[in-house]
Amino acid sequence: MIELLQQYWRPFLYSDGQHITGLAMTMWLLSASIAIGFVVSIPLSIARVSSHFWLRWPVQFYTYLFRGTPLYIQLLICYTGIYSIAAVREQPVLDAFFRDAMNCTILAFALNTCAYTTEIFAGAIRSMNHGEVEAAKAYGLTGWKLYTYVIMPSALRRSLPFYSNEVILMLHSTTVAFTATVPDILKVARDANSATFLTFQSFGIAALIYLTITFTLVGLFRLAERRWLAFLGPAH
Numbered sequence: 001m002i003e004l005l006q007q008y009w010r011p012f013l014y015s016d017g018q019h020i021t022g023l024a025m026t027m028w029l030l031s032a033s034i035a036i037g038f039v040v041s042i043p044l045s046i047a048r049v050s051s052h053f054w055l056r057w058p059v060q061f062y063t064y065l066f067r068g069t070p071l072y073i074q075l076l077i078c079y080t081g082i083y084s085i086a087a088v089r090e091q092p093v094l095d096a097f098f099r100d101a102m103n104c105t106i107l108a109f110a111l112n113t114c115a116y117t118t119e120i121f122a123g124a125i126r127s128m129n130h131g132e133v134e135a136a137k138a139y140g141l142t143g144w145k146l147y148t149y150v151i152m153p154s155a156l157r158r159s160l161p162f163y164s165n166e167v168i169l170m171l172h173s174t175t176v177a178f179t180a181t182v183p184d185i186l187k188v189a190r191d192a193n194s195a196t197f198l199t200f201q202s203f204g205i206a207a208l209i210y211l212t213i214t215f216t217l218v219g220l221f222r223l224a225e226r227r228w229l230a231f232l233g234p235a236h
Contacts, residue, residue, distance in 0.1 A: 022184055045118045
C-alpha cells in the first residue's frame, strides 16, 4: 500500500520529464491570474471611482457580475460555453485560444480576481485622506500625475492586508481547475485517489501542500506590510 501511494504522490512535487508537477501547475495558475488581474485592476479601479457615469458604470457592472456569480460557473462558460458559439469557432485566433483548457482557465481566474481586486483598490482610493490629495494638488500635481505619484502608491500600500486575502482565496479557488482537466494539485490528488483508493492520504497530501503555500504567502505579505505600512504604526 505504501509503495502504491508513493508511486502516485510523486506527481505532486516531482516531474517525470514529460508532465509538469501539480505544485508547479497550481503556482502557474495563481501567478498568471493574479498578475493579469493586478495589472488590469489598476486602471479599472480608477475608472470605478470616476465622477463620470459613463466611465464608472461599465466597471461597476463588470465587478458586480463577476463577484455575484460562482467562479465554477465562470470557468464552465469560458471553457465550454464560449467555444460552443459558432462565431468563435469560425475565427482562427479565437478558435485556437478557447480550444486550449489552460487559456480558458487562466482567463476565468484572471477575470474573477480582477473584479475583486478592482473593488479593493477602489475602496482604498476612496478612503484616502483628503489632505494628501489637496497637498499634492498644491504642489501642482493633477490628472495622471496625481494618480501616478500620490493616489495609487498610497492606495496600493493601504490595500495590502485586503489584497493578501484575495491572493489566498485565489489560491484556494484554483482547485476548480480540474474541471477543465488542468493537472493542478487537486487533479493529481483525485487521480491518486482513483488509482489507490487511499482517500485520506491522497487528499491529505494535497491539503498539506495548500497549507504550506498559504502560510508562505501570509509570511510574505506580512513582510511587505511591515515594510510599506510602517508609517501607519505608532510613532516612537
